[in-house]
Amino acid sequence: MFETLQERLSGVLDKLRGRGSLSEADVSEAMREVRRALLEADVALDVVRDFIARVSEQAVGATVVKSVTPGQMVVKIVHDELVNTLGADNQPVSLAAAAPVPILMVGLQGSGKTTTTAKLAKRLQDREKKKVLMASLDTRRPAAMEQLAVLGTQVGVQTLPIVTGQSAVQIAQRALQAAKLGGYDVVMLDTAGRTTVDDELMAEAVEVKKVSNPHEVLLVADALTGQDAVTTARAFDKALGITGLALTRVDGDGRGGAALSMRAVTGKPIKLIGVGEKMDALEDFDPQRIAGRILGMGDIVALVERAREQIDQEQAARAAERMRKGQFDLNDLKSQLQQMQKMGGMAGVMGLLPGMGQIKKQLDAANIDEKVLKRQAAIIDSMTKAERKNPDVLKASRKKRVAAGSGTRVEDVNRLLKMHRQMADMMKMMGKGGRGGLAGLAGK
Numbered sequence: 214m215f216e217t218l219q220e221r222l223s224g225v226l227d228k229l230r231g232r233g234s235l236s237e238a239d240v241s242e243a244m245r246e247v248r249r250a251l252l253e254a255d256v257a258l259d260v261v262r263d264f265i266a267r268v269s270e271q272a273v274g275a276t277v278v279k280s281v282t283p284g285q286m287v288v289k290i291v292h293d294e295l296v297n298t299l300g301a302d303n304q305p306v307s308l309a310a311a312a313p314v315p316i317l318m319v320g321l322q323g324s325g326k327t328t329t330t331a332k333l334a335k336r337l338q339d340r341e342k343k344k345v346l347m348a349s350l351d352t353r354r355p356a357a358m359e360q361l362a363v364l365g366t367q368v369g370v371q372t373l374p375i376v377t378g379q380s381a382v383q384i385a386q387r388a389l390q391a392a393k394l395g396g397y398d399v400v401m402l403d404t405a406g407r408t409t410v411d412d413e414l415m416a417e418a419v420e421v422k423k424v425s426n427p428h429e430v431l432l433v434a435d436a437l438t439g440q441d442a443v444t445t446a447r448a449f450d451k452a453l454g455i456t457g458l459a460l461t462r463v464d465g466d467g468r469g470g471a472a473l474s475m476r477a478v479t480g481k482p483i484k485l486i487g488v489g490e491k492m493d494a495l496e497d498f499d500p501q502r503i504a505g506r507i508l509g510m511g512d513i514v515a516l517v518e519r520a521r522e523q524i525d526q527e528q529a530a531r532a533a534e535r536m537r538k539g540q541f542d543l544n545d546l547k548s549q550l551q552q553m554q555k556m557g558g559m560a561g562v563m564g565l566l567p568g569m570g571q572i573k574k575q576l577d578a579a580n581i582d583e584k585v586l587k588r589q590a591a592i593i594d595s596m597t598k599a600e601r602k603n604p605d606v607l608k609a610s611r612k613k614r615v616a617a618g619s620g621t622r623v624e625d626v627n628r629l630l631k632m633h634r635q636m637a638d639m640m641k642m643m644g645k646g647g648r649g650g651l652a653g654l655a656g657k
């Protein structure tokens with residue numbers, strides 16, 4: 214899966230990852246090569262352009278984290294942008310509707326539609342314990358109806374008995390009726406496929422959609438056809454409105470162009486990928502995992518993530534150390550405020566700290582939320598270095614200046630200073646008693 218693209222990208226990024234420093238020219242040279250690799254992988258031109266622009270912008274402006282090389286940082290940025298391009302959020306097939314939930318399967322002939330219908334039915338039945346009914350609406354190709362019936366027997370999923378002479382719409386209605394009467398949870402409608410998108414095919418699918426009111430309209434598309442798959446998806450979406458895609462033959466796709474372009478070009482999520490001919494060769498589309506496979510540098514991505522966490526922890530530990538010594542100044546308060554914001558608000562963190570009950574009560578009473586945290590940080594930002602180190606110098610005129618600078622009132626400044634004083638006292642007390650404060654939280 215995606216071997217060719219992976220080889221090309223890792224070739225480019227391998228050259229970067231070991232380097233101690235990177236100039237803007239190094240980055241732009243690397244981006245030229247990444248661009249070429251993506252185009253050769255048959256990724257849509259617009260998607261490539263956006264991708265390169267976003268990565269370049271971040272790579273040049275990135276603050277490099279200690280213990281990580283600039284090259285490793287670039288790998289991480291490329292990885293994150295791959296995830297974004299693939300569609301940052303996982304969007305599994307949804308069954309959140311009244312039973313029997315209708316799922317409409319559409320696509321060109323040979324795309325793997327019937328196989329995917331049976332694979333998905335099996336999965337819903339085996340994994341989610343749903344009672345599933347499948348029906349083939351391909352009235353022009355009796356062989357296709359037979360094929361679904363055979364697959365149904367193979368995977369142990371019921372298929373609607375074949376009645377010759379019925380139209381696709383009539384079969385759909387019969388399937389829905391049978392599913393209702395039979396107490397089925399899901400009814401999967403496998404529509405007819407054609408070799409190309411044509412009006413007749415679409416008109417029939419639109420009619421079927423009207424009568425069945427499907428919860429999901431899944432387009433089955435062949436990854437091996439690259440940009441043609443993307444064009445097909447656009448055509449189906451325009452005529453019919455699809456809710457997502459199942460991309461097949463990803464197991465044989467070395468390039469990945471369809472997978473990488475689909476979300477950005479069509480706006481529709483890939484929900485499933487077919488990774489083989491066997492009936493269990495169907496996976497949820499997971500952008501994180503796919504990006505990992507495409508890049509093949511999971512170790513570096515994890516390394517950079519760990520380094521970032523490490524830095525956060527070191528900052529917290531340093532602040533805690535100063536607190537213990539009674540040196541808790543306003544700079545420390547600010548980094549605490551930022552830490553708290555990251556950790557989901559003051560109240561959450563305070564609840565975790567021993568001896569913090571009292572401060573927490575005060576904060577709760579003051580109704581401290583994220584907006585307040587930001588305002589407090591702004592107040593501290595408006596102070597001079599000396600004021601932050603030694604808040605006692607803040608007398609009336611200085612307070613007025615700080616309030617004006619941060620767009621707050623003198624009362625707000627006073628409140629912040631009072632909070633700082635109380636926290637500093639508390640820290641000192643806890644320091645005497647040994648471990649405490651954020652040091653405990655940081656596991657130091």
Ligand code: GDP
Pocket residue numbers: 320321322323324325326327328329406460461462463464465486487488489490494
């Ligand atoms: P339909 O005409 O769209 O219904 O296509 P079929 O479901 O009959 O599939 C056509 C061929 O593609 C069959 O031989 C399937 O086994 C094969 N196929 C479908 N999905 C996949 C897949 O994800 N990987 C591989 N390798 N083969 C697949």
